[in-house]
Amino acid sequence: MDALLQPFQFEFFRNGIMAAVLAGGLCGLIGVYIVLRGMSYIGHGLSHAIFGGAVVSYVLQWNFYLGAGIWGFVCALLINKTVRAAKINADAAIGVITTASFAIGIALISRYRSFTRSFDAALFGNILGVTQQDILVIAIITVLIAAVIFFMYRQLLFTTFDSDVAQVYGVQTAWVETVFALVLAAALIAALQILGVTMIAAALVIPAITARLMTDSFNRMILLSAMLGALTGFTGMYLSFYVDVASGATIVLAQAFLFVVVLAFSLFQNRAYSLPDTHV
Amino acid sequence: MDPILEVHNLSLQYRHTPVLQEINLHLHSGQFAAIVGPSGAGKTSLLKLILGLLRATQGQVQLIQDSNASRSAPRLSYVPQVDVVDWNFPVTVQQVVWMGRPRPKFSWPWPTDAEKQRVQNVLEQLEIGHLANQHIRNLSGGQQQRVFLARALVAEPDLLVLDEPTSGVDMRTAENMLHLLLDLNQQGMTILMTTHDLNMAAAHIPWIICLNKRIIAEGEPEAVFTEPILNETYQGDMMVLHHDGLLLVQQRPHEHTRDDVLPNPILGHEADFLTPTTPLEESPNGCATPAVSV
Structure with missing residues (x-):
């Protein structure tokens, strides 16, 4: 038992697991709307756009949350406006706007090579560096x-x-x-440090899709998706301690594993329903 | 009759291509009108302009409220074509209908008792009360149409707008849907719909608007369903027949279709129908109904 509780002796782990549960639950909650609107790619795109915003806010010496948040919000609004005004498919608008935004970040990094800050954490997540203040911010946003x-x-x-x-x-x-764009940008900012740009899209989509396989009720889908996000946040973070792998990756792998199990069960159930009646 | 909708000189262009040109339309309270025309005639665009979902290139849509009414503007309800609905969306019949209730910006995420009762009453009225907790995917075509009609009715509209409510369902279901709309119209509901089913429109709908980018004609079915008007509307060779007091419209079949392609039973049936033993009347525009040789 002591061995199982061993990671909780460390403050960094307690902070990390709390942040992972909150970020997982939050992404699960928002993910329902994203998946049902057929905009699964937006999480991937916006997290890249926010990376551009993070670099710009660093160059301009703004607060990270404020700068990256405004940047993400403006990008989400631009995507909505472009889709509506130009009748372009959402995936194309997301591709153009968010990649351009990401490119601005990369351009600034290569232009100002004297950066002292590492952006690896933003790209891959850095759960070990989560502070009490970060948890407070994530909790308030949630x-x-x-x-x-x-x-x-x-x-x-x-x-x-x-x-x-x-x-x-x-x-x-x-x-x-507009409100949803603001909510989405805030959720991504909150989850960025834990999951990283590269993993955040999966955390938005997988719990929602898994929940969709489990229910035909919208209310239950929201609750299930948030719970699965939080649960896999906990499990993934906990496993990462023992297998010594980046926590963002273990969280997403835990979600993917759950999805495969639920999908297999759902396919099996459908097959069972579609079997003809047998008389003995 | 009090006017409820006035459309003045309305035009719509999409990338310099005219979709609608100088549409003038007038609907009075309690009227039941159907817009007919070929695919691409601008029927759905006209409905969307009236609903405020599209912005006109020129002209205006005016919704007029009766001076005795409590609302400042007439309330519209819209039943879209069922093929634009995401049938896999995780909602029940009850939730879809509940969406139609007017709402403040912020509210509790569950229906009040009064709302639940109103939703159930409308579902019962449309004879689908027993389906309230069903997922929308599990319904038949006719039931799906009724769910979206229920959502429109629960909003207590002054003007009900429907886009092809009889498409994609079998003839009996379409007939039932139209009877339902006629009942609602009898109760005072103003209805504007589009349809491709000319024979059903001719039999049931009191006012027809023929549209092909512009309004070709409007009036009662007997006045509008004439070969010259239908030929101009559909840019084709249309046939208008009178049989047993019914007005029937059909595109004139090509010679080779009738002689070579139609299987004998169909040809035989058509032959019975068009032979002198079934008397054909003259079309009301004065044109003799062309002789059809079979």
């Missing part, structure tokens, strides 16, 4: 986002289900999408 999703449940549901028709029924879809 509570705020949960409140927005709770009180805007109807508007978000209708806009996700059928954005065009929702307008006819009085839903201010442009406002709802």
Whole structure:
């Protein structure tokens, strides 16, 4: 038993596992809307865009959360506007805007080679460097986002289900999408340090897809996705201590493993339902 | 009759290609009208302009509220084509209908008791009350249409707009849907819909608007469903027949289709139908119904 609890003796691990649970749950919660809108690529794209924002905020000596947050929010808004105004598919708009934003970050890094800060943590996640202050920020963002999703449940549901028709029924879809862009940017900023740019997309999509396989109810999908995100955040972080692998990778691998198990079960169940009746 | 919708000189262009040209339209309260026209005629675009989902290149759409009404503007409800719906979206019938209720910006994420009751009443009215907790994917085509009609009705609209509500379902289901709409119209609901089913429109809908980028004609079916008007609307060779008090519209078959392609039973049936034993009346525009040799 002592061996199992051994990692909790370390403060860095306690901080890390708390951050992983919060970030996993948060990504699971937001991921439902992203998956159902068919915008799974946005997590991948926006996390890259935010990396560009992180570099710019470093160059301009802004606060990381503020600079990268505004940058991510503006990118998410630009994607929405481009899709609506130019009738371009969402995946193409995400590809153009977020890659351009990422390129700005790379260009600045290569231009100002005198950087003292390492951006490896932003790219791959650095759970060991999570401080009490980081946990506080993630906790506040999680509570705020949960409140927005709770009180805007109807508007978000209708806009996700059928954005065009929702307008006819009085839903201010442009406002709802702006709020969602802000929520998404905030969630990515919160999760960036734990999961890293390269892993965040999976953390957004896998718990939501897994939850979708488990239920046909929207409410249950939200709860399941958030719970699976938090659970795999805990499991992945815990395993990373023992296998000595980057925590972002073990969290995503835990999610992928769960997805495969649920998918196999779901396929087996469908097959069982589709078997013809047998008479003995 | 009080006007509810006035469309003035409305035009829409998409990248310099005209979609709609100088549309003038007038609907009064309690009217039931159908827009007919070929694919690409601009039917759905016109509905979207009326609903405020598209911005016109020129002209305006005016919704007029009765001075005695409590609302400042007429409330619209929209039933989209069912093929644009994501049937795998994880929602139940009850949730879809609940979406149609007017709502404040912030509210509890669950329906109030009054809302639940209203949703159930509308579902019962449309005879799908027993499906309230079903996932939308598990419904038949006719039931799916009714769910979206229920969402429209739960909003208590002044003007109900439907985009091809009878498409993609069998003839009996389409007929039932139309009877449902006629009942609603009898109760005072103003309805504007699009349809491709000319025969059903001719039999049931009191006001027809023929559209092909511009309004070709509008009026009662007997006045509008004439060969010259339909030929101009559909840019094809249309046939109007009168049979047993019914007005029937069909595209004139090509000679080779009738002689060579149609299997004998169909040809035989058509032959019975078009032979002098079944008297054909003259089309109301004065043109003699062309003789069809089979």
